[in-house]
Each structure stands twice: as C-alpha cells, then as structure tokens.
Amino acid sequence: MQCGCTSSVSPLSSPYWSRMLFPDWAYKPAWSPGSRQVQLWHFLLELLGRGSGGAIGWGSEWGEFVIRDPETLARLWGERKGKPHMNYDKLSRALRYYYNKRILHKTKGKRFTYKFNFSKLVLVNYPGFQTCHQLLPRVPLSFSPFSSETGSLLCGGVDLPLDRGLQPMAHPFFHPYCLPKPIPFARALQGHASPQSAPPLPCAHLVRDLRLPLGAAATVRDDFLSPGGGWPAKSLPGWDPRSFASGGRESEARNKCLGRRAEK
DNA sequence: TCCGGAATGG
DNA sequence: CCATTCCGGA
Numbered sequence: 445m446q447c448g449c450t451s452s453v454s455p456l457s458s459p460y461w462s463r464m465l466f467p468d469w470a471y472k473p474a475w476s477p478g479s480r481q482v483q484l485w486h487f488l489l490e491l492l493g494r495g496s497g498g499a500i501g502w503g504s505e506w507g508e509f510v511i512r513d514p515e516t517l518a519r520l521w522g523e524r525k526g527k528p529h530m531n532y533d534k535l536s537r538a539l540r541y542y543y544n545k546r547i548l549h550k551t552k553g554k555r556f557t558y559k560f561n562f563s564k565l566v567l568v569n570y571p572g573f574q575t576c577h578q579l580l581p582r583v584p585l586s587f588s589p590f591s592s593e594t595g596s597l598l599c600g601g602v603d604l605p606l607d608r609g610l611q612p613m614a615h616p617f618f619h620p621y622c623l624p625k626p627i628p629f630a631r632a633l634q635g636h637a638s639p640q641s642a643p644p645l646p647c648a649h650l651v652r653d654l655r656l657p658l659g660a661a662a663t664v665r666d667d668f669l670s671p672g673g674g675w676p677a678k679s680l681p682g683w684d685p686r687s688f689a690s691g692g693r694e695s696e697a698r699n700k701c702l703g704r705r706a707e708k
Numbered sequence: 709t710c711c712g713g714a715a716t717g718g
Numbered sequence: 719c720c721a722t723t724c725c726g727g728a
Contacts, residue, residue, distance in 0.1 A: 481718090483720070527722070533709095538721055540711065555709075 484538050485547055485560070487524055491517075503557055511556035 482490075491500050492509055499517040503510045511517050514532035522530025539558060542548035551557040 481720090525721085530722080534722060534724090536710075537712085537723080541721070543712090550710080552710095 482524060484521065484535070485542065487521060489560075491520070503551070503554070503559070505551070505559065507560040507562050508551055509558060509560070510554070511558075514556055 488500065488509070492502060495501075499513040499520060500509055500511050502508065511532075514535075518530045518532045518535045521535055522528055539548055540550075543550070546561050548558050548560060551559050
C-alpha cells in the first residue's frame with residue numbers, strides 16, 4: 445500500500461500520471477464539452493450538493509441518501525439525459541448497475557434509500573491532487589451536510605474530527621484512499637499554488653457544478669481497502685477485472701501507484 | 709419495491 | 719462503458 449507516488453513524479457508536471465491508477469472509464473469526463481454525458485451518480489451528487497430540497501436528500505448515514513420523490517427524480521434525470529420517458533423503474537435499474545461497480549449499494553429495509561461508496565469515489569483528473577490528504581483541512585464547498593451523523597473522517601489513516609460548527613461535512617470524496625502520505629505539493633496549496641502552471645482541468649464543469657474543491661470525481665476500483673469495506677460482501681460472481689481495467693492490469697498498479705509512463 | 713438478465717444503442 | 723428499455727421473479 446505504500447506507493448512512492450510522489451517521489452519521482454511531480455504532480456504538476458504529470459497531468460496524466462493518475463491515469464495509471466484508474467481505469468479509463470473512471471475518467472469519463474463528466475460533462476465537459478465534447479465529452480460524454482453526465483453519469484447518473486454525477487447527477488445525484490449534484491442534486492445532493494445543492495441540497496435539492498426535494499427529490500433527493502442525504503440520509504442518516506454517511507453517504508446514504510434517500511430518494512424522497514422517485515418519479516420527480518426520474519423526471520429530472522430524464523430531462524438531463526433527454527429521455528422523456530424516464531421513470532423510477534428505469535432509473536433504479538441504472539442504480540442497480542452501480543452495485544457491481546460498488547459505487548452504490550442499497551440500504552436494505554429503507555425504502556428508496558441507497559448509499560454511496562465513497563471509498564470508490566475519489567478525486568482524480570487533477571494532477572495536483574492525487575490524494576485527498578491535502579484537501580481535507582479545508583473544503584470550501586457548499587456541500588450539503590449529512591445531517592447529524594457525521595463523526596470523523598478517515599483520511600490516509602488520520603482521523604479527522606469533523607467540526608460541525610465550522611463545517612457541516614467534508615466532501616464525501618475525501619476518504620481514505622490510495623496514497624499513504626501527504627505529498628509535498630500540499631504545501632503549495634496554502635502558499636502559492638502556481639496557478640499559472642495549473643494544467644487544464646478536464647472536468648472543470650464537473651468541478652464547478654458540483655462545487656468540488658478541485659478535480660473531478662471518478663470511480664475507481666480499490667479492493668485493498670477494508671475487504672468489503674463494510675459492504676455487504678456479495679459474491680459478485682461477475683466480478684471481473686475487465687470491467688475496471690482499461691488495460692487489465694491496474695490491480696497491481698495501485699501497489700506501485702505509479703511507475704512511469706501514462707500515455708497510451 | 710426491489711432485483712438482475714437480456715437486448716439494444718450511443 | 720453506461721445507461722435505457724423491458725420484464726419475470728421474489
């Protein structure tokens with residue numbers, strides 16, 4: 445789990461280094477121009493982030509959300525996708541496809557209640573932010589709080605108490621993940637972040653629209669986190685690496701975190 | 709309600 | 719890949 449991630453490669457100079465860590469499909473550029481359409485979980489997070497006082501809202505547990513008005517949500521989703529005939533039945537089918545990807549799971553017993561697996565939702569696409577660590581301290585986002593239940597946020601093995609008074613909730617994407625140690629670059633954030641050298645942000649739209657601090661969210665495979673990670677360890681018969689691997693060999697890539705080359 | 713297979717299309 | 723559509727089954 446220890447990756448010398450930062451040793452040889454400068455975050456700023458390696459815009460695409462992170463591609464080695466994540467499968468191609470994780471980089472679905474959200475809705476940047478000329479890219480593919482927004483994904484459902486983007487959309488959900490967007491609504492949740494807006495504190496959409498209607499169709500959907502955060503639940504009682506961390507990452508849990510409740511669809512208060514399924515058909516309205518479906519309508520909104522349909523509008524976004526240009527699918528006038530969208531309904532909750534179909535939308536929920538799409539949600540169920542996330543089970544296998546482990547982006548979501550169902551909170552059983554609670555109607556219309558699902559839960560994000562935030563350990564799979566990580567910040568990527570922004571070279572300077574291969575890890576969550578440096579972002580955690582301050583998250584200036586108007587992200588909707590998870591009601592009452594916020595305890596502490598684990599990040600990189602550091603327990604981070606969430607001060608509800610100061611900040612309702614760190615963005616869910618900040619979760620224990622990947623890189624073990626804070627990178628030097630973290631310092632640059634506070635001081636001079638050399639914005640001029642900031643590489644083009646592939647997901648600028650996503651970032652803006654979701655009010656993500658930086659970088660875009662993406663899903664990523666990580667089986668090295670707590671096995672099952674508190675998930676209903678389903679057998680996952682169809683769990684094949686191919687669904688995550690652009691090249692197939694990224695399960696190991698995590699150990700190395702990044703070796704070299706990122707071009708395809 | 710919820711699940712997941714199957715077919716299909718972008 | 720990521721849904722969308724349809725659907726039989728629990």
